[in-house]
Amino acid sequence: MFDPRDPYERYYWHYESRRPLSVAEIIALQSVDAETAGLVWLLLEHRVSLTVAGPTDPQPGVGKTTTLNALLQFLPEETALAYMSGMYENFSFTRLPDINPDTTYALCNEVSDHLPIYMWGRIARRYLMLPGQGYHVATSVHADTIDDVMHMYQHDLRLAPEHIRRLGLIINIGLAGRSYPARRRWFSTHFIQPHVDPERPDSIVPVPLSLWNSFDDTFEHADESLLNDLAGWIGMDTQEFHQALARRIACMQEVSQGSGVDMQGMFDAITEMHEKES
Template sequence: MPDIRYEQPYHWWGLRTTEPVPLSVVELVDAGTFDTESIALLWFLLQKPASILVAALPHEAGKTTTLTALLDFLPARAKKYYLRGSDEDFSFATAEAKDPHDTYLLVNEFSGSWPPYMWGSQIARLFALLPQGYLLAGSIHCDSVEEVIETLSSAPNHAQGAGLRSIDIVVILHHENNSTHKVHRCASISLLLPGVGSQDIRVRELVSWDPATDRFTHDHDEDSVLAEMSQWCGIAPSVVRRDLAVRHAFLARLQSSGVTDYFKVRKAIAHFSDRPSNTRS
């Protein structure tokens, strides 16, 4: 694959013949998919930086829409490389003067259903690169964190070891669309930590959604969970709380002032990230 321009999107929206207008994180809140506190949490986590997978079992559940909106939360220094599915030759990893740190490898979908998606031996090769410092952002058809780990680690994918443990965040989406109602919610946000479990991964759920009440529960507000987040990111718990509060307030102001357009929200987030003050210091 000569002269690959990894910075350009490659079949990012899958089988759609026309590229849809992306939704902003504020529009995802307005739609009820997330609440503002959950979005602020994801913003905080991705600033570490961190690898993230967005998962949902059905097609057209909003995986790419959600992931596209969340990419605006990546650190300003991050480079984004759009991978080429079954045609990927991983030449970016052998090119001279390419530093893997702060480089996000973007996979529109882990699936064997279409050549631009990534599956099988390509997944094994990709995950073998992650311990070098590359970061990952992608989507997959699964409805639990455990299924995500099982799908990626089992045949024919065989992602193993430190590569699989490089996944930091998994967002699970719930989607129903029938004749009586339509529900599109973030079912959970989980942080993957070293520990006892499948592939030596311990799953710490930070946010969950209750379908009976249609409300989100924020376990990351609890002191014990906050302490785990603090250890993961290397930031004092008091600073984590302050950072989350600042980001939550900023997003709430955007929502209350009617700033919802994807490009306007993107610009506002970039302006926030460029400010000289740093809530993490």
């Protein structure tokens, strides 16, 4: 069975990429901007679940695994990672006597039917329902747009709306244009509105936080009103939210200068930020 302590097995099970990159290095490559990365950092610190979606045409090197691993650095220090074993997963970690769902992320390499080391069908459905038990999930999927992600979750995997509303962040990435070397971009970053609309109890509303503008290769961001709603959804005071966001954006701008700091440099920057805030 899969042993996540073994670096070779993590690579074989597609939990690690051949060339790991930090979020700072990803910004330096212009795949995303500091404003988007800073917002995602703040949300992951507040333990939202995460899906990184890439093209349905499975192109090697598009960056799903690299992006997912880079973003895991933003999780709180006390976070425990439970690595899933694809279609062999039996969710025995949920029965451990000392497990704390609130501080545990269930990490799945991919939700798809491509390989047995990925999750699909009832196993994937059970996995994506874990947030209903207080856990958090982080995974990747093959989907070109946010609508494709929602269709997969709601129709292919038959998740009920209340479970989809707990899935937090959805980041769609892909390759821009046909030039070489390939330009990787975060096409969109959405947050699934967690509250039920009384007038439309079955509706699922992905709220756009950042959208890539292909015309001038820039990113368009959510306005202040939407960010205020976001603060309430994750349980933060509005003023505190905006101040914390500004600090993280400034940090990402600094560490992404030049070619950007590596994973260790990113870890050090995150640690320094937490020490200053404490």
